[in-house]
Amino acid sequence: xxxxxxxxxxVHWRSTMADILRIEGLTKxxxxxxANQDIAFALAPGTMRCIIGPNGAGKTTFISMISxxxxxxxxxxxxxxxxxxxxxxxxxxxxxxxxxxxxxxVFENLSVFQNVELAVLGTxxxxxxxxxxxxxxxxxxxxxxxxxxxxxxxxxGQKQWLEIGLLIGNDAELLLLDEPTxxxxxxxxxxxxxxxxxxxxxxxxxxxxxxxxxxxVRDLQAPVTVLHLGRVLVEGAFAEIERNxxxxxxxxxxx
Amino acid sequence: MDALSxxxxxxxxxxxxxxxxxxxxxxxxxxxxxxxxxxLGHGAMLTIGAYVTWATxxxxxxFAAAVILxxxxxxLIGLAFEHFVVxxxxxQPFETLLITWGFFMITTEVIKIIFGTTMHPxxxxxxxxxxxxxxxxxxxxxxxxxxSLTLIFLVAAVFYRTGLGVQIRAVIQNREVxxxxxxxxxxxxxxxxxxxxxxxxxxxGLLAPILSVGPYMGNIYLVRSFxxxxxxxxxxxxxxxxxxxxxxxxxxxxxxxxSSQVFAQTIVFGLAIVVLRFRPHGILNRR
Amino acid sequence: xxxxxxxxxRASLVLxxxxxxxxxxxxxxxxxxxxxxxxxxxxYTVFILPxxxxxxxxxxxxxxxxxxxxxxxFGQSAFFALGAYTIGLSMKLGWGGGIVDxxxxxxxxxxxxxxxLAAVVGFFLFSVGIxxxxxxxxxxxxxxxxxxxxxxQSQITGGGNGMFIDRMALNLGPIGSYSLEGDLAIYYFVLPxxxxxxxxxxxxxxxxxGKVLIGIRENEDRLLSLGLNTSLYKxxxxxxxxxxxxxxxALYATHASFIAPSLGxxxxxxxxxxxxxxxxxxxxxxxxxxxxxxxxxxxxxxxxTPEYWQLVLGVLFVVVIVYFKGGVAGAVSRxxxxxxxxxxxxx
Numbered sequence: 001x002x003x004x005x006x007x008x009x010x011v012h013w014r015s016t017m018a019d020i021l022r023i024e025g026l027t028k029x030x031x032x033x034x035a036n037q038d039i040a041f042a043l044a045p046g047t048m049r050c051i052i053g054p055n056g057a058g059k060t061t062f063i064s065m066i067s068x069x070x071x072x073x074x075x076x077x078x079x080x081x082x083x084x085x086x087x088x089x090x091x092x093x094x095x096x097x098x099x100x101x102x103x104x105x106v107f108e109n110l111s112v113f114q115n116v117e118l119a120v121l122g123t124x125x126x127x128x129x130x131x132x133x134x135x136x137x138x139x140x141x142x143x144x145x146x147x148x149x150x151x152x153x154x155x156x157g158q159k160q161w162l163e164i165g166l167l168i169g170n171d172a173e174l175l176l177l178d179e180p181t182x183x184x185x186x187x188x189x190x191x192x193x194x195x196x197x198x199x200x201x202x203x204x205x206x207x208x209x210x211x212x213x214x215x216x217v218r219d220l221q222a223p224v225t226v227l228h229l230g231r232v233l234v235e236g237a238f239a240e241i242e243r244n245x246x247x248x249x250x251x252x253x254x255x
Numbered sequence: 256m257d258a259l260s261x262x263x264x265x266x267x268x269x270x271x272x273x274x275x276x277x278x279x280x281x282x283x284x285x286x287x288x289x290x291x292x293x294x295l296g297h298g299a300m301l302t303i304g305a306y307v308t309w310a311t312x313x314x315x316x317x318f319a320a321a322v323i324l325x326x327x328x329x330x331l332i333g334l335a336f337e338h339f340v341v342x343x344x345x346x347q348p349f350e351t352l353l354i355t356w357g358f359f360m361i362t363t364e365v366i367k368i369i370f371g372t373t374m375h376p377x378x379x380x381x382x383x384x385x386x387x388x389x390x391x392x393x394x395x396x397x398x399x400x401x402x403s404l405t406l407i408f409l410v411a412a413v414f415y416r417t418g419l420g421v422q423i424r425a426v427i428q429n430r431e432v433x434x435x436x437x438x439x440x441x442x443x444x445x446x447x448x449x450x451x452x453x454x455x456x457x458x459x460g461l462l463a464p465i466l467s468v469g470p471y472m473g474n475i476y477l478v479r480s481f482x483x484x485x486x487x488x489x490x491x492x493x494x495x496x497x498x499x500x501x502x503x504x505x506x507x508x509x510x511x512x513x514s515s516q517v518f519a520q521t522i523v524f525g526l527a528i529v530v531l532r533f534r535p536h537g538i539l540n541r542r
Numbered sequence: 543x544x545x546x547x548x549x550x551x552r553a554s555l556v557l558x559x560x561x562x563x564x565x566x567x568x569x570x571x572x573x574x575x576x577x578x579x580x581x582x583x584x585x586y587t588v589f590i591l592p593x594x595x596x597x598x599x600x601x602x603x604x605x606x607x608x609x610x611x612x613x614x615x616f617g618q619s620a621f622f623a624l625g626a627y628t629i630g631l632s633m634k635l636g637w638g639g640g641i642v643d644x645x646x647x648x649x650x651x652x653x654x655x656x657x658x659l660a661a662v663v664g665f666f667l668f669s670v671g672i673x674x675x676x677x678x679x680x681x682x683x684x685x686x687x688x689x690x691x692x693x694x695q696s697q698i699t700g701g702g703n704g705m706f707i708d709r710m711a712l713n714l715g716p717i718g719s720y721s722l723e724g725d726l727a728i729y730y731f732v733l734p735x736x737x738x739x740x741x742x743x744x745x746x747x748x749x750x751x752g753k754v755l756i757g758i759r760e761n762e763d764r765l766l767s768l769g770l771n772t773s774l775y776k777x778x779x780x781x782x783x784x785x786x787x788x789x790x791x792a793l794y795a796t797h798a799s800f801i802a803p804s805l806g807x808x809x810x811x812x813x814x815x816x817x818x819x820x821x822x823x824x825x826x827x828x829x830x831x832x833x834x835x836x837x838x839x840x841x842x843x844x845x846x847t848p849e850y851w852q853l854v855l856g857v858l859f860v861v862v863i864v865y866f867k868g869g870v871a872g873a874v875s876r877x878x879x880x881x882x883x884x885x886x887x888x889x
Contacts, residue, residue, distance in 0.1 A: 067767065093769030105767070107760040118757045121750055122768035170768045293675050340864070348675050349614060353819070353863045356812065360856030368849045478686060481679050521690045524683050531680070532670055 020045040020174060020206050026075035028061055035061040037230040046204040050217045053227035054250060059210045063176050067099040068092045098172030102179050104159040106151050113147040115162060119169035141165040157188040175207040181216050193219045265512065269505035271396045276504035277496050278403035279462065280480035282455035284496045288489045289427055290447050292341065293351055296358035297480055300452055301473030304329050304459025306366060309377050309468045318380040322460035329456025330449050337448045345444065366470050379464030399461050411493035423447060479503050482527045488536060503527065565827050573737050580726055589725045592732035596794045598833035599736050601817045603786035605829025606743055608818060610752060611779045612759025616811045617681030620688035621660060621784040623806025625652035625791030627699055630707045630801060645710025649792050656788020657781045664780035668773035685811045692803035704802035707795050728797055735793065736830060739786065743826050755779055816859050822871025832869065
């Protein structure tokens with residue numbers, strides 16, 4: 001994968017026409033503060049990309065603009081070839097974009113089963129097929145036995161997995177995962193890596209993952225985009241990024 | 256009356272109505288606007304203030320003192336209410352809404368039991384009309400309008416220019432950080448709530464000579480006060496209260512020229528809903 | 543399921559047990575009781591009960607919306623009054639021109655107008671995401687406006703003096719027309735409504751629509767991110783809620799034979815909220831019985847000690863909100879579950 005540093009100049013990407021997500025010139029300013037500046041981004045279907053960067057780099061804003069929770073000031077976002085820049089959250093979700101929030105957003109007072117059921121109700125699957133699909137999703141996230149448990153009795157890590165389960169149940173094609181391993185034990189983190197790999201490799205889902213846990217990022221062996229002060233600093237395989245002088249400065253400067 | 260006199264008269268009327276409404280809404284601007292308590296008992300607080308004023312003037316106490324007593328009485332009731340009930344529900348707007356409505360139900364019945372249901376007139380302290388040449392104004396309303404304006408500026412001054420105001424604003428903007436910086440959050444909330452109640456009681460007392468004192472009199476101002484605060488912009492004490500009051504009260508006066516009072520009110524309320532839909536944060540608030 | 547001796551319990555017993563513990567287990571006996579009441583109830587009871595049953599339907603309209611979509615409306619009385627005045631006008635002005643019975647037409651129009659109003663207002667507000675507390679204030683507004691319109695448009699509505707309405711007749715076309723003037727006749731005319739509506743709503747709550755409403759109540763933002771257009775669901779639910787309130791209003795009007803603007807005001811809307819809060823908002827049966835019983839007890843005690851009863855009601859209301867969010871129904875179901883858990887442990 002090409003590794004180019006962006007400094008606001010026009011860069012031509014060797015991305016394929018079949019990118020599931022293509023972003024150009026994405027900019028967002030909040031009352032004078034530039035959150036995202038002229039970002040270009042491309043993701044091939046069935047692949048993962050990790051987004052890392054120090055706090056305030058604009059990672060969550062970036063994800064928010066893909067999911068539709070924030071409107072960009074300028075730039076275009078193409079999903080599956082279609083321009084979705086002006087589409088609403090609901091429309092984008094119906095097209096196949098699903099987001100996992102930083103703090104788990106699930107239905108706390110309902111059961112695990114009912115949670116996934118709502119996700120499946122958001123798809124076009126016929127009523128008869130829903131039950132089987134719910135069980136399928138529950139098995140995928142290893143929650144088959146917890147089906148009747150009330151969600152607020154689950155651990156934080158379990159809720160995160162449930163939320164990922166919601167995304168799968170919703171027939172999402174692009175998963176936006178905002179710090180999926182936050183608050184997880186080392187074991188859970190490792191398992192999450194395995195889950196995400198399975199989703200992309202076996203189910204051909206695409207995923208963008210914001211993460212702070214560098215070990216997890218290394219574990220995933222996925223290409224990385226580094227954001228800093230609202231711009232893309234550098235992109236490439238993890239090994240290259242790890243050795244990159246600029247990246248180290250940016251992170252070291254943080255400490 | 257020639258056109259100029261009519262125009263001036265209408266304009267003056269609108270101004271007076273605006274400021275009287277602003278007086279009634281000010282307490283809610285604090286309680287709902289600042290600390291987000293949806294006080295559906297606001298009307299009841301006005302009513303209590305009116306009754307206290309009526310009862311004390313009836314007992315021979317001069318009007319000004321009676322109104323101050325009314326403010327203190329409602330402030331005290333508000334303090335008790337806040338301490339024992341409301342402060343447990345600051346983060347639950349629905350519960351607050353229903354509980355304060357319960358406050359209205361209970362206090363209204365208590366008033367009916369103690370005072371009966373008949374309306375009581377209160378004589379206004381100033382009766383000679385104010386003759387300004389181009390228009391003749393009801394002197395008492397001018398007095399109330401003046402007090403209203405003074406109080407709004409006073410509250411705004413405290414809010415925007417004093418150390419206390421800074422603390423309150425800090426608590427509103429970011430509770431956690433304010434708490435970490437040593438601000439006593441509970442006390443700030445209590446203070447704002449109690450002052451808001453006191454202002455409502457004061458307003459009720461001042462309004463007593465204008466409307467007759469009855470068990471439901473304050474409720475006329477309940478929904479209107481909410482619209483004033485919402486339209487003016489939650490948190491905008493000075494400009495918001497005045498602008499909101501004009502939009503809700505002043506415009507009603509103007510519409511009432513062309514139709515009945517009730518119809519005018521309906522139109523204003525309908526328009527308010529429409530405006531709210533397009534600017535849910537109020538006229539003065541930026542998104 | 544096996545009993546102590548390893549013998550399989552009979553299926554019917556299992557069914558009976560499950561029924562007894564479920565809401566239907568309570569609902570069905572209640573409806574049977576209501577159906578049989580005229581056999582032993584006093585004449586006055588038979589006369590007045592249809593009104594309370596209709597209050598129950600009104601309470602259901604709020605219970606559906608508040609309990610299941612989680613949105614509080616202080617505007618149900620507006621739809622109730624709209625329904626009442628619609629049928630009133632239809633019968634007074636003879637709409638239908640002899641071709642269609644003006645009573646029936648009035649009923650249908652009552653439901654249609656109320657649903658339409660709710661749909662328009664609902665869409666207007668929900669499509670921009672007006673939520674929660676703003677919505678409450680606006681529905682309070684709606685009730686005020688409804689009452690004002692009823693008072694001011696006195697040429698149409700009779701203004702503050704109210705409107706007298708004929709009892710509609712049960713027009714069965716070729717079979718004939720049955721007068722509903724008799725207490726018994728109108729009693730059995732009204733009774734199927736709460737029963738059918740109750741079971742229809744039970745079904746609805748278990749359907750996709752109902753589940754989405756519950757999802758909206760629990761975490762609307764999550765549902766939006768799952769691709770569900772929540773404002774459409776909310777508008778539909780509000781329209782249904784309005785339709786039910788309008789239906790209740792129309793039937794009430796023809797039963798009571800007299801309606802007044804106070805039916806549309808804030809105070810009546812609040813009563814509905816009180817009924818549902820006390821009865822139990824997350825249970826349809828709780829809402830229904832709250833409407834029937836609280837209203838009935840209220841009217842009865844109000845006649846005896848008006849101020850003190852209202853005071854008690856106010857205190858009860860606050861106590862319910864603070865301590866018993868689920869109302870009586872919630873407390874009862876918790877008690878049943880606790881007993882069941884104990885029984886299982888003893889097992």
